[in-house]
Amino acid sequence: MTQQNVVVSDPKSGINLTIPVKVPVSMSVTTATQKPTPGPGSCITVSRKTLLEINGHNSARINSWVESMRASSPTHHKSTPLSDDLNSWMVQHPSALDMFEQIISASKGKQIVMFLDYDGTLSPIVEDPDQAFMSDAMRATVRKLARYFPTAIVSGRCRDKVYSFVRLAELYYAGSHGMDIKGPSKGSKYKKGAQTVLFQAASEFLPMIDEVYKALVDITKSTEGVRVENNKFCASVHFRCVDEKKWGELAQEVRSVLNEYPKLRLTQGRKVLEIRPIIKWDKGKALEFLLESLGYANCTDVFPVYIGDDRTDEDAFKVLSERDQGFGILVSKTPKDTHASYSLQEPSEVMMFLRRLVEWKK
Ligand SMILES: O=P(O)(O)OC[C@H]1O[C@H](O[C@H]2O[C@H](CO)[C@@H](O)[C@H](O)[C@H]2O)[C@H](O)[C@@H](O)[C@@H]1O
Numbered sequence: 001m002t003q004q005n006v007v008v009s010d011p012k013s014g015i016n017l018t019i020p021v022k023v024p025v026s027m028s029v030t031t032a033t034q035k036p037t038p039g040p041g042s043c044i045t046v047s048r049k050t051l052l053e054i055n056g057h058n059s060a061r062i063n064s065w066v067e068s069m070r071a072s073s074p075t076h077h078k079s080t081p082l083s084d085d086l087n088s089w090m091v092q093h094p095s096a097l098d099m100f101e102q103i104i105s106a107s108k109g110k111q112i113v114m115f116l117d118y119d120g121t122l123s124p125i126v127e128d129p130d131q132a133f134m135s136d137a138m139r140a141t142v143r144k145l146a147r148y149f150p151t152a153i154v155s156g157r158c159r160d161k162v163y164s165f166v167r168l169a170e171l172y173y174a175g176s177h178g179m180d181i182k183g184p185s186k187g188s189k190y191k192k193g194a195q196t197v198l199f200q201a202a203s204e205f206l207p208m209i210d211e212v213y214k215a216l217v218d219i220t221k222s223t224e225g226v227r228v229e230n231n232k233f234c235a236s237v238h239f240r241c242v243d244e245k246k247w248g249e250l251a252q253e254v255r256s257v258l259n260e261y262p263k264l265r266l267t268q269g270r271k272v273l274e275i276r277p278i279i280k281w282d283k284g285k286a287l288e289f290l291l292e293s294l295g296y297a298n299c300t301d302v303f304p305v306y307i308g309d310d311r312t313d314e315d316a317f318k319v320l321s322e323r324d325q326g327f328g329i330l331v332s333k334t335p336k337d338t339h340a341s342y343s344l345q346e347p348s349e350v351m352m353f354l355r356r357l358v359e360w361k362k
Contacts, residue, residue, distance in 0.1 A: 089335030110303035117308030176233035178286025234276035284315035
């Protein structure tokens with residue numbers, strides 16, 4: 001998006017109006033009718049019809065973004081207008097705690113492999129992403145879990161950052177939505193040979209993400225409450241602390257940066273816009289890669305369990321349901337469209353479920 005003065009000529013009156021508009025760069029090049037490609041602040045001349053098309057196209061797109069931003073973390077009502085919906089949703093996605101015995105009997109004779117999302121799954125959602133610590137009790141539980149089952153953390157965060165929160169060297173880590181995978185650096189009986197798994201699906205995008213991160217920081221700097229995070233192979237624009245009235249403006253700013261990078265795409269998480277490479281790689285692909293690295297590529301005797309709370313975790317839930325192997329557990333207090341089979345309400349329930357798995361396996 002560039003700020004440009006657009007001269008609108010009215011054929012009836014012959015009057016030329018100069019209007020400053022934000023024009024997507026991709027469109028300004030194709031729609032400028034008379035002058036060469038303009039720089040910021042210069043003039044291009046377009047018909048009124050073209051201007052309406054530019055603004056119409058743009059605002060429809062931005063409106064749909066804002067709608068989606070609203071849906072990205074539903075408001076929790078104090079009264080319970082959702083309780084009927086919740087009850088019927090729970091029938092489709094029962095609590096993994098209530099269904100524990102059935103889950104165990106489905107896994108009989110198979111190797112359980114655990115995949116855990118981080119934010120909202122192992123740690124509660126908080127306003128400041130740098131303060132999303134997991135409790136010592138959760139860490140101790142995950143440590144025990146990894147003694148009995150191969151365990152991976154699969155996060156949208158940069159791998160080093162999520163490692164600094166979890167601090168367990170015996171786990172697999174897939175950071176940047178699975179685009180940066182590393183095996184245990186010590187002490188896992190599942191570690192294959194001396195080689196540690198290391199796979200980076202989008203390494204050529206590193207400089208581009210760095211550039212985009214800086215552009216996002218710059219363009220959003222006057223929006224109060226916004227937070228841009230560099231997740232190495234992707235970037236996050238957090239709007240949890242941005243006034244809802246400003247969401248449209250913010251979406252427009254992010255869109256304008258994204259327009260310059262056709263090799264990047266946008267996904268959404270909980271009050272966060274995520275910018276990442278268009279490559280076909282996501283948490284689902286990471287799950288498949290890890291199963292393969294563990295030697296379970298074409299096995300029927302493996303039982304993967306993926307626990308996550310976010311839209312980006314759906315890619316992994318979908319893989320499991322398509323493979324008809326293991327199952328997904330969605331962490332949510334409200335009904336959501338999901339490919340997961342079961343649900344848990346919050347990280348404390350995740351911890352209870354993991355403890356029961358450990359107790360059962362001991
Ligand atoms: O895949 P995840 O491990 O769930 O990571 C997804 C994003 O999580 C973080 O943001 C979310 O948690 C923050 C802390 O609780 C919260 O403030 C934010 O609103 C949530 O979207 C993380 O900061 C992002 O980089 C991750 O992509």
